[in-house]
Amino acid sequence: MGLAKSQIQVIHVAKAKCGMSEEDYRALLGSVGAQSSKDLGRAQFDEIMRHFETLGFRSTGAARIRRVQESRRPLMEKIGALLTAQGLPWSYADGIAKRMFKVQRCEWCDPQRLLKIVAALSYRNRKHGEEGS
Structure with missing residues (x-):
């Protein structure tokens, strides 16, 4: 693979x-x-x-991805890709986790919460992509 x-x-x-x-x-x-x-x-x-x-x-992102359980890795990789595409640091995803779930780091979230972080980053990507056009 x-x-x-x-x-x-x-x-x-x-x-x-x-x-x-x-x-x-x-x-x-x-x-x-x-x-x-x-x-x-x-x-x-x-x-x-x-x-x-x-x-x-x-690369704090690669280290974070390697540390999580295999079941959460694809979601963490997606978060990493969205952050990279938007030029944002991992602390941005940590901030989302803290605001939404009162969890200090995004890699400590369960898969359902990680999906919500992906959704938030995707929404931000669409919003800022449209404004830039």
Whole structure:
């Protein structure tokens, strides 16, 4: 099974933040047996993220997603993708969880609450997308 879109986005953000050239990026992918980020599996993704962390990249989002139970991972990945698409930090999703459910961090929410956070972020995305047009 391939990576979620949010995980692929994290890889490209890490590449940019580390100032990695395209040639070095392709060599990194090749070192784990892939030609494209879309070819990566979860273990390869973790290995590449560890490499970016040695270069100074810190991804709180990827760490949050890895820490949650498998049943909640797809919802956390969706939240991560929506935050990335809107240029928002994870603290924004934590703020939603705190306001709506009195829970300090979004990853502590159950799946039903995570769905409501996804809905809130989707609504914000539609609202701001229409205003920008």
